[in-house]
Amino acid sequence: MSDAQTIEQLRHIGWRGQSLPGEGRRLARVVAQHRAGYELHDGVQTFGAQPAGHFLKRGLDPAERPAVGDFVEIEPGKPPHITIVQTRRTVLSRAAAGERYERQVIATNIDYVLVLTGLDGDFNPARIERYLSLTEGSGAQPVIILSKLDLNDGAAERLEELRSRLPNGTPIHAINGKDAASVATLSVYLKLGDSAVLVGSSGAGKSTLTNTLLGSQHMATSAVREHDSRGRHTTTYRALLQLPSGGCLIDTPGMRELKLTGEENLDLFADIEALAEKCRFADCGHGSEPGCAVQAALDEGELSQERWRNYLKLRDEREEQAAMLESRLRRQRGGRPATKPHSPRGSRERE
Ligand SMILES: Nc1nc2c(ncn2[C@@H]2O[C@H](COP(=O)(O)OP(=O)(O)OP(=O)(O)O)[C@@H](O)[C@H]2O)c(=O)[nH]1
Numbered sequence: 579m580s581d582a583q584t585i586e587q588l589r590h591i592g593w594r595g596q597s598l599p600g601e602g603r604r605l606a607r608v609v610a611q612h613r614a615g616y617e618l619h620d621g622v623q624t625f626g627a628q629p630a631g632h633f634l635k636r637g638l639d640p641a642e643r644p645a646v647g648d649f650v651e652i653e654p655g656k657p658p659h660i661t662i663v664q665t666r667r668t669v670l671s672r673a674a675a676g677e678r679y680e681r682q683v684i685a686t687n688i689d690y691v692l693v694l695t696g697l698d699g700d701f702n703p704a705r706i707e708r709y710l711s712l713t714e715g716s717g718a719q720p721v722i723i724l725s726k727l728d729l730n731d732g733a734a735e736r737l738e739e740l741r742s743r744l745p746n747g748t749p750i751h752a753i754n755g756k757d758a759a760s761v762a763t764l765s766v767y768l769k770l771g772d773s774a775v776l777v778g779s780s781g782a783g784k785s786t787l788t789n790t791l792l793g794s795q796h797m798a799t800s801a802v803r804e805h806d807s808r809g810r811h812t813t814t815y816r817a818l819l820q821l822p823s824g825g826c827l828i829d830t831p832g833m834r835e836l837k838l839t840g841e842e843n844l845d846l847f848a849d850i851e852a853l854a855e856k857c858r859f860a861d862c863g864h865g866s867e868p869g870c871a872v873q874a875a876l877d878e879g880e881l882s883q884e885r886w887r888n889y890l891k892l893r894d895e896r897e898e899q900a901a902m903l904e905s906r907l908r909r910q911r912g913g914r915p916a917t918k919p920h921s922p923r924g925s926r927e928r929e
């Protein structure tokens with residue numbers, strides 16, 4: 579651990595607090611979590627730390643344990659110990675399918691989730707919607723970034739398509755990830771004290787964009803992979819990148835493997851859920867039922883087939899995952915398998 583610690587240094591790792599902790603304590607940010615402990619950054623360097631005993635107590639809500647992105651207070655020692663997790667300003671989390679049913683915190687104190695998609699073959703509005711649904715309720719602001727603007731002639735149409743599809747006010751930027759001037763438009767999300775994560779499928783241009791954001795402090799992207807003898811992606815030593823614009827990028831494996839898990843809400847499709855409320859039958863399957871408001875909207879072109887299909891896919895996936903988690907939870911409690919209250923057969927017409 580370094581001795582001198584200033585608020586300025588902490589700003590560069592995304593801290594927005596006002597005063598430093600008292601005598602004998604230091605502040606640091608969790609940048610990685612390993613089986614063997616935590617890796618922290620104190621604004622100057624990274625070092626290992628262990629959680630204090632009270633974080634290991636059985637029955638403690640795992641969400642209360644230190645997580646990537648947390649600002650923690652540490653007490654010196656060999657190794658140093660994390661004693662306090664400071665109040666989180668945002669929490670990205672998801673249901674975790676593990677040994678026990680738990681909510682898993684993916685990352686905390688993230689201000690912006692930069693959702694990167696190439697304007698080339700990678701372009702996929704449905705995937706973007708899925709990422710958006712993951713940020714809902716987190717407090718973090720999603721920002722859609724379309725890369726490879728320089729390679730694509732159809733950018734205007736694709737931008738238009740997205741604008742009409744995503745909720746109003748969702749920021750969308752088309753950029754050339756290799757061009758510093760083009761990438762500069764993103765600096766509003768990467769100011770001093772800001773924390774962002776970058777998500778997107780393989781090949782979308784995450785490393786390219788990161789390098790451009792880093793400017794002269796290039797990270798050796800290909801070297802990252804070569805360093806791993808098993809061919810896996812190692813992220814530990816670049817888990818927190820301090821950008822010249824003042825903000826920082828957090829790169830966690832958890833963010834890279836984001837999947838829908840059954841706990842996301844589908845606010846993005848609130849209009850569709852509102853439509854379904856208007857169907858004559860409360861249990862309308864939105865097929866050939868009379869008085870189906872969804873079919874009517876599809877017929878009139880008010881709702882596009884594609885968006886409807888995407889909603890169904892997302893909904894099914896969510897329900898499947900939720901059912902899985904439910905049964906896991908029950909098994910863990912030692913209870914019996916789910917028995918739903920018997921519902922009367924036939925359609926229930928709304929009152
Ligand atoms: N012309 C152009 N090429 C780009 C742009 N962004 C990325 N590329 C290229 O696209 C390819 C993939 O980019 P990467 O940055 O490696 O993609 P990634 O998202 O980091 O991929 P993973 O590491 O597999 O997750 C590389 O050949 C880049 O040079 C861009 O804006 N314009």
Ligand SMILES: [Zn+2]
Nearest residue numbers: 857862864870
């Ligand atoms: Zn219906």
